[in-house]
Amino acid sequence: MLRLLEATPGATGVGIDLNEDDLARGRAGAEARGLAERVRFVQESAVDTTQGPADLVLCLGASHALSEAQPPEHTTAALRALRRLVTPGGRVLLGEAFWHRPPTRGELSAMWPDASASEFHDLAGLVDLAVAAGFRPSWIETAGRDEWEHFESAYQSDVEEWLAAHPDHPLAKETRDRVDRHRSTWLRGYRDVMGLAYLTLVPVS
Template identity: 35%
Template sequence: MDRQEISALAHADHPVAAPLAEGAVDRLLAAAIRRRDARLLDLGCGAGAWLLRALRAHPEATAVGVDVSGPSLGRARAAAAAAGVAERIELCQQDVTAFRPDRPADVVLCVGAAHAFGELLAVLDAARGHLAPDGAVVLGDAFWEQEPDPVVRADLEDGPQRYADLATTVARVAEHGWTPVYGHVSTLAEWDEYEWCWTGSLARWALDHPDHPDREQVLGVSAEHRAGWLGGYRGVLGFVTLVLRRQ
């Protein structure tokens, strides 16, 4: 089973795909959406949870979601049809770094997908090119709540992206030309809910499919992730979601 299929399974119980409770998602969207007919663009939309929530709350809004995962976009299409908003959402299976919208968006979202751009500020550079002049960006990414063990740091910073503490993370965003107008720092309870859903949905799938050829792989991914969370970054890795406007 490839990474995209595993990720789709892992987020089945928590389609927000980030450690945020539903109330936090609603508050962040309310702070970002300032037009009844807003056009939203989600870079790394996964199963489309943010966009679908926005479309249900704003009957005149439209949305575009971009992701490389076919399984996740399939779930998004099914959910959009079930919610009666399919005609107001366009879903594109594409690398987010290559996506070029046909017109600017009023809200650009990228929550938990900065790795697709390489690092945090690259997301903002991309968003700047997609955003209407008076638009807002909803940006969610990790930071260090406390200094990590070197092994934990090496494990979680295994690509080009590097994390900093919260103050430094927000300062870097501001120095890059953006002003935070709202934000949410995920609580430990939100993290725990997210991680139990992530590991639990994989474990349950594996246990429910004892004869599937990928059963042991999926069960192993669940166990490895759970051990890394509980024995490594729980209470160490934080997550902040910011609503930003250009300075």
């Protein structure tokens, strides 16, 4: 959102999250980019939000935040909410998980607790859901392996660097266990199986 506001002089933005630390990070980023006057970060649930409508609605890895529906219905529920939140002539950018191929039983058991093959759709099924919710897909792209590896490594590297500097810290063992579990979830579970689609969606009546 901050990058888009920088590229669009005069535009204003609202960021919604429940997590105050993330909101504070967003506010600091806005301040650093000289955008503080054009942006608000609000701590509230996005379920049934009264914010908006907006000309551009960004929902990246956060469709679960738009409704209380459980997977796999949460994607349809999120698309309905996004359809309500976008102005006529506006656009939605949805970043949503999908299966590149059906996960094996072994891969599912290495993912998060209760991971299930019905949790996500394939890419064609995901785009069909968007069309059924009142959108046309004007751009369809997916995160490549390089992007995934950069995302995962950047996330885990912070923790590994902290562990390297604090090997005897009282929290080192639980931190090491946590990052070991996460790395295994990725490398034995969803790597090359779960994708992330970026759909630019045009609302239609």
